[in-house]
Amino acid sequence: MKIVLNGELCEVQAMNLAEVLVERGLNSRVATAVNEEFVPSVMRAGHQLRDGDRVEVLSPMQGG
Amino acid sequence: MKPFYGTQLPSRMMLGTAQYPSPAVLAQAFRASKASVATVSLRRESGAGETFWRMIQDLGVLILPNTAGCHTVKEAVTTAHMAREVFDTNWIKLEVIGHADSLQPDVFQLVEAARILAADGFQVFPYTTEDLIVGEKLLDAGCEILMPWGAPIGSGLGLNNEYALRAMRAEFPDVPMVIDAGIGLPSHAAHAMELGFDAVLMNTAVAHAGDPVEMARAMAQAIEAGTKAHRADPIEARDMAEPSTPVIGKAFLT
Numbered sequence: 274m275k276i277v278l279n280g281e282l283c284e285v286q287a288m289n290l291a292e293v294l295v296e297r298g299l300n301s302r303v304a305t306a307v308n309e310e311f312v313p314s315v316m317r318a319g320h321q322l323r324d325g326d327r328v329e330v331l332s333p334m335q336g337g
Numbered sequence: 338m339k340p341f342y343g344t345q346l347p348s349r350m351m352l353g354t355a356q357y358p359s360p361a362v363l364a365q366a367f368r369a370s371k372a373s374v375a376t377v378s379l380r381r382e383s384g385a386g387e388t389f390w391r392m393i394q395d396l397g398v399l400i401l402p403n404t405a406g407c408h409t410v411k412e413a414v415t416t417a418h419m420a421r422e423v424f425d426t427n428w429i430k431l432e433v434i435g436h437a438d439s440l441q442p443d444v445f446q447l448v449e450a451a452r453i454l455a456a457d458g459f460q461v462f463p464y465t466t467e468d469l470i471v472g473e474k475l476l477d478a479g480c481e482i483l484m485p486w487g488a489p490i491g492s493g494l495g496l497n498n499e500y501a502l503r504a505m506r507a508e509f510p511d512v513p514m515v516i517d518a519g520i521g522l523p524s525h526a527a528h529a530m531e532l533g534f535d536a537v538l539m540n541t542a543v544a545h546a547g548d549p550v551e552m553a554r555a556m557a558q559a560i561e562a563g564t565k566a567h568r569a570d571p572i573e574a575r576d577m578a579e580p581s582t583p584v585i586g587k588a589f590l591t
Contacts, residue, residue, distance in 0.1 A: 279381040279382070280381070299382055301382070301386060301387040302386060302387060302390050302423055303382050303386065303423065304379060304418075304419035304420070304422045304423045305419075306415060306419060309411070309415065310415070311415050311418040311419055313418075313422060314422060329381065330381065330382045331379040331380060331381060331382060331419055331423070332379065332380070332381075332382035332383075332385075332386025332387070332389075332390075332423065333377055333378075333379065333386045333389050333390040333393070333423060333424065334377065334378045334379060334380035334385075334386065334389060335353075335354045335355035335356070335357075335377065335378065335389065336353060336354060336355055336376050336377045336378025336402070336403045336405055337353030337354075337355045337356075337376055337378075337403070337405065337490070337540035337541070
């Protein structure tokens with residue numbers, strides 16, 4: 274399945290959001306959103322992905 | 338000092354974590370500034386998130402995540418939810434930007450986003466303008482703190498509209514208020530304190546100074562001086578001179 278992960282189109286084997294994070298090595302301290310909707314960490318395993326889904330994976334960064 | 342959502346801050350300095358020449362300088366600047374709060378953001382994971390997270394933990398200060406770069410209510414609310422999970426805090430510095438060049442807040446969307454977030458248990462620190470009525474609406478929406486700008490973010494212009502900031506301070510004497518953005522010099526920070534504001538939030542003024550650590554130290558001293566000056570009840574400015582040396586008893590020598 275192809276998804277848009279942090280703005281880049283990529284092919285993943287994973288079927289749900291939790292598996293995508295593991296597959297892409299994004300298993301540190303992150304927050305997730307799918308199609309512009311927040312998905313809390315406890316909901317990731319139950320969140321099935323579909324072809325073309327837009328996934329955002331955000332982490333702590335410098336800010337003012 | 339007034340508590341910020343029930344938390345007594347050990348200092349009146351809130352400092353941003355962006356744009357320092359190095360992580361080491363950032364850490365030294367934080368120590369020199371005596372900042373009690375660090376602002377942070379969320380960005381796409383690039384592998385650096387965990388390192389940055391550990392570094393800010395080591396600063397030993399409170400964390401205030403922002404919604405920087407958000408232009409709509411939805412974007413800001415979603416970012417706030419993501420920040421709450423990542424940073425494990427209900428505090429959110431709410432920014433909803435309305436103008437690309439001035440980064441002026443879109444106060445209409447700001448109030449709406451603040452209402453949604455406050456109802457959802459967030460403790461909102463709204464980055465707002467010096468508009469009194471917007472301040473009232475934000476308080477009505479559930480904010481217990483106001484953060485009016487001094488001048489546009491990164492401009493270093495100081496307090497552009499002292500009249501309105503004075504009016505705001507007088508209108509909301511019991512509300513913790515922070516001058517957020519526009520500080521460029523220690524004199525600006527002292528100015529904010531002299532007007533009776535409770536804290537200042539800055540980033541560029543320190544991070545982009547030639548010597549960020551020395552500037553952080555200067556800011557801390559200015560905040561301390563301004564706070565003491567406010568407590569000491571300064572004199573009113575006046576247009577005409579008033580001799581300080583007694584006139585009575587002056588010799589007749591002309």
